[in-house]
Amino acid sequence: MSIAQQTATGAVALRTEHLGRRVADVSVVTDISLDVYHGEMLGIVGASGSGKSSLLRLLNRLDEPTSGTVFLDGQDYRQFSPRELRRRVGMVTQRPFLFPGKVAGNVRFGPSQRGEVLADEDIARLLERVGLPGFTAREVTNLSGGEQQRVSLARALANRPEILLLDEPTSALDEQAKMGVEQLICSLVKDTSLTCVMVTHDRDQARRMCDRVALMEAGRLIQYGKPAEVLGA
Amino acid sequence: MLKSLFHTQLTLGFAQAGIASVLALAVVLLARRRNIHLESDAAIALLRGIVQIVAVGSILALLLKSPRWTSVFLLTGMVLAAGSISARRAKNIPGARKVSTYSIAAGAGLVTAIMTWAGVIDTAITSLIPVGSMIIANAMNTNGLALNRFRSEVLAHAGEIETALALGAAPEHTVASYAESSIHASLIPAIDNLRSLGIVWIPGLMTGMLLSGADPLYAAIYQFVVIAMILASSGLTSLLSTMMIRNHAFSPAEQLVLKSSG
Ligand SMILES: Nc1ncnc2c1ncn2[C@@H]1O[C@H](COP(=O)(O)OP(=O)(O)OP(=O)(O)O)[C@@H](O)[C@H]1O
Ligand SMILES: [Mg+2]
Numbered sequence: 001m002s003i004a005q006q007t008a009t010g011a012v013a014l015r016t017e018h019l020g021r022r023v024a025d026v027s028v029v030t031d032i033s034l035d036v037y038h039g040e041m042l043g044i045v046g047a048s049g050s051g052k053s054s055l056l057r058l059l060n061r062l063d064e065p066t067s068g069t070v071f072l073d074g075q076d077y078r079q080f081s082p083r084e085l086r087r088r089v090g091m092v093t094q095r096p097f098l099f100p101g102k103v104a105g106n107v108r109f110g111p112s113q114r115g116e117v118l119a120d121e122d123i124a125r126l127l128e129r130v131g132l133p134g135f136t137a138r139e140v141t142n143l144s145g146g147e148q149q150r151v152s153l154a155r156a157l158a159n160r161p162e163i164l165l166l167d168e169p170t171s172a173l174d175e176q177a178k179m180g181v182e183q184l185i186c187s188l189v190k191d192t193s194l195t196c197v198m199v200t201h202d203r204d205q206a207r208r209m210c211d212r213v214a215l216m217e218a219g220r221l222i223q224y225g226k227p228a229e230v231l232g233a
Numbered sequence: 234m235l236k237s238l239f240h241t242q243l244t245l246g247f248a249q250a251g252i253a254s255v256l257a258l259a260v261v262l263l264a265r266r267r268n269i270h271l272e273s274d275a276a277i278a279l280l281r282g283i284v285q286i287v288a289v290g291s292i293l294a295l296l297l298k299s300p301r302w303t304s305v306f307l308l309t310g311m312v313l314a315a316g317s318i319s320a321r322r323a324k325n326i327p328g329a330r331k332v333s334t335y336s337i338a339a340g341a342g343l344v345t346a347i348m349t350w351a352g353v354i355d356t357a358i359t360s361l362i363p364v365g366s367m368i369i370a371n372a373m374n375t376n377g378l379a380l381n382r383f384r385s386e387v388l389a390h391a392g393e394i395e396t397a398l399a400l401g402a403a404p405e406h407t408v409a410s411y412a413e414s415s416i417h418a419s420l421i422p423a424i425d426n427l428r429s430l431g432i433v434w435i436p437g438l439m440t441g442m443l444l445s446g447a448d449p450l451y452a453a454i455y456q457f458v459v460i461a462m463i464l465a466s467s468g469l470t471s472l473l474s475t476m477m478i479r480n481h482a483f484s485p486a487e488q489l490v491l492k493s494s495g
Contacts, residue, residue: 060399061486061488062395062398062399062488062489063488064484064486064488078486082398082486082487082488083401083402083403083487084401086398086399086400086401087400087401090399090400091396091399093392093396095392097392097393097396099393099397109397109400109402110400110401113400113401113402113403113406114401155400156400159400159401
């Protein structure tokens with residue numbers, strides 16, 4: 001099934017209902033209801049401090065919602081164990097936070113948490129997929145920023161997530177590395193019909209990459225639609 | 234010099250305390266000339282110190298006449314106090330006080346109990362209280378060190394921990410290496426004490442035994458015994474407290490709650 005068909009059938013991968021989080025009497029995320037369709041790339045844009053990261057962290061339950069909830073394939077995500085949920089909803093952050101050691105160890109990390117051993121071929125294939133062929137035995141300390149971010153993507157993909165959350169995955173990279181990682185993410189989404197929610201403060205990036213865009217302001221969702229509608233041409 | 238002037242032990246003691254305080258204050262004044270102001274802190278600490286220790290001395294004097302089992306209550310009181318004191322080192326960790334109290338009680342209690350049962354510690358109040366309190370005090374310090382280290386490791390590595398959680402790791406697994414280094418770091422003083430025993434310092438208990446006329450060799454060996462017991466109880470305490478505090482760093486939904494912001 002192509003991405004267009006899936007979107008057309010409107011299968012909802014992730015739905016938030018009145019999702020909110022208050023921290024110390026401040027509402028950092030307020031009453032957000034939105035649908036993310038299978039295979040789409042949803043962008044979340046908004047000014048700094050508007051609650052983009054806070055919203056994303058609610059989607060894999062890294063923070064606890066104080067109101068509302070999230071449905072994953074129609075099921076309230078609190079029915080899943082946090083570990084199962086986080087395997088299904090992966091996350092890549094601005095800084096890669098690679099674990100000390102070799103690239104392969106990082107890629108193996110997710111599956112090994114469930115007692116699964118990722119075969120060497122699988123690791124090689126994942127690394128090839130993110131544009132790092134032959135990096136298996138490299139130490140993470142001497143990788144460039146762009147390479148580290150690619151390892152972090154491969155590490156997240158090793159869990160075979162259904163949904164990938166991306167929090168400004170390119171904002172710590174220089175222009176060239178940024179374009180490379182951006183294209184990589186786009187091709188991953190297309191080839192594997194991965195569902196993505198990506199936070200970015202870069203409106204041009206959102207235009208280039210996203211099928212739909214959600215605009216946030218002061219913790220609220222204020223607009224939600226095609227990039228051209230939300231961000232202007 | 235003093236001994237010829239003061240004839241009862243008590244007056245002699247106060248005179249000795251006076252001279253020691255004068256010396257301490259002289260150093261404070263010296264510091265003041267270099268613009269380091271310790272006056273109020275030092276004066277209060279000195280005053281507080283003498284009041285506390287005289288109070289304890291009086292209590293001990295009373296206790297010496299009471300039955301042996303009263304020391305159990307006294308030691309329990311010390312454990313409770315130690316628990317809340319060292320919990321302050323782990324502010325922001327919910328349950329730190331409970332964790333500290335349980336760990337110190339288990340670590341110090343178990344070692345004291347076994348050693349008393351084995352006859353290493355005498356059940357006389359004069360022996361059980363000083364040795365027991367030394368074990369508790371050291372367990373308290375170790376516990377404080379362990380919790381403090383754990384807290385700062387977790388705060389410094391929140392990104393790594395949450396990354397591991399986001400990849401489906403079990404909470405205790407994400408902080409295992411920080412727990413380990415906390416235990417290790419917290420035991421350095423106890424291990425160094427054993428290492429330097431007799432070379433760098435001759436600890437208080439041995440000094441006391443020597444002053445009261447014990448055989449120097451026995452006093453020396455017994456001092457080793459006490460330091461080894463301290464290592465055992467500190468190790469147990471730190472092991473337990475890091476194990477318990479680990480769970481308090483996370484919510485039931487496996488979210489990291491021990492963070493600098495809240
Ligand atoms: N744990 C917390 N305690 C208190 N306030 C918080 C907490 N987490 C987030 N906030 C506040 O919530 C608001 C939204 O933060 P968030 O990081 O989600 O913004 P953002 O849109 O991702 O910003 P940026 O583009 O700078 O990354 C900010 O004002 C932030 O200070
Ligand atoms: Mg952010």
